Amino acid sequence: MNSQGRAPIRFTLNGQRYELTREDVEARLIDVTPDAIRKHAVRINGTWFPAIQAFEAATGIPRSEFISHTARRHLAALGFEVAGNVEPRTMAPPLRGAAAASTPPRPAAATPVEVGGEWHTEANVQAALVTALAREGWRILSVANTATKEHGIDVIASRDGRTVGVEVKGFPSRNYADPARAGEAKRTSPSTQAGHWYSQAVLAAMRLRSKEPEWGSVIALPDFPRYRDLHAETAGSLAAAKIEVWWVDEAGTVQRP
Structure with a gap:
């Protein structure tokens, strides 16, 4: 250190x-x-x-x-x-x-902080989360490379003797990110795909609870109504499993329980 x-x-x-x-x-x-x-x-x-x-x-x-x-x-x-x-x-x-x-850069008016592309991609949500945690005094222990689909826990952070592992998901776009398929609409609707991504996040969080029972297990999601509805349907089970859900909005603000 x-x-x-x-x-x-x-x-x-x-x-x-x-x-x-x-x-x-x-x-x-x-x-x-x-x-x-x-x-x-x-x-x-x-x-x-x-x-x-x-x-x-x-x-x-x-x-x-x-x-x-x-x-x-x-x-x-x-x-x-x-x-x-x-x-x-x-x-x-x-x-x-x-x-x-004393003279920080000025953000463009009414423009959210983004890494590039839509604010709700997994990479952007992860970047916003890491930035917010670092500013709040969390020590970032590791960050997975979403661009290469690196396996493992997306973000591991600690503060005040508590360590958390965070599974990060974005929200599906209607079109492909691949420039070669630009303008081509996906066959699966964003709402349906979001359900699959939410299920994957829950499974990853449950596996982390078993692997690292002393850690906090967290799911970080962009704040979309679809994810809010899915969370409302599973909130009781997630709470019983001691799995938290953190919400990241378009401005990069992180809302936690």
């Missing part, structure tokens, strides 16, 4: 294993001049950087090998403040030090 009181994070990217600490990031960004921020930003050493630039400088991984969601997710897991949909700086030079700390 580093001097900031945070454990290093470990992750796999393009088949390679990496370990990163908050100290590593801060040390490697000390003399780096921020690029213009267009969308996703992270504050390090009192200065706002594009998330992709900061992650590239901290890890040495070329930005061509990862997406902004990956950078944002891992930096948030280390407790750094992140912001999304930031207006580009075109007039003034980048601020540094105390001035930057």
Whole structure:
């Protein structure tokens, strides 16, 4: 554990294993001049950087090998403040030090924070959850890579002696995410598919209760009426099994019991 009181994070990217600490990031960004921020930003050493630039400088991984969601997710897991949909700086030079700390990027008006695409994808819901937990003082122990469909618990976090494992689900889109099938409607309706995803989440949460009985078992879902209805039908059973459901809304706010 580093001097900031945070454990290093470990992750796999393009088949390679990496370990990163908050100290590593801060040390490697000390003399780096921020690029213009267009969308996703992270504050390090009192200065706002594009998330992709900061992650590239901290890890040495070329930005061509990862997406902004990956950078944002891992930096948030280390407790750094992140912001999304930031207006580009075109007039003034980048601020540094105390001035930057008091002048955070401004989110675009009435635009939710997103990693890219629809706000309710699994990747976006997971990123919003990790960001919210890190800001509340949770220590993020591990985060699964949703882009590669990495197996295992999606998010493991701890605070005040309590560890939770979180199964994250998105809400189905009406169309395929694959650009090759853009504009093609799915045969299965989002409502029906959401039922399947909800069932998968419940099964994963029950398995975690058996595997790690001392942990809290949590399901994190985007706040949609369909999921609310499914939860209402199963709330009693989930409570008996000591499984919590956390709701993530379009603004990235996490509602917990």
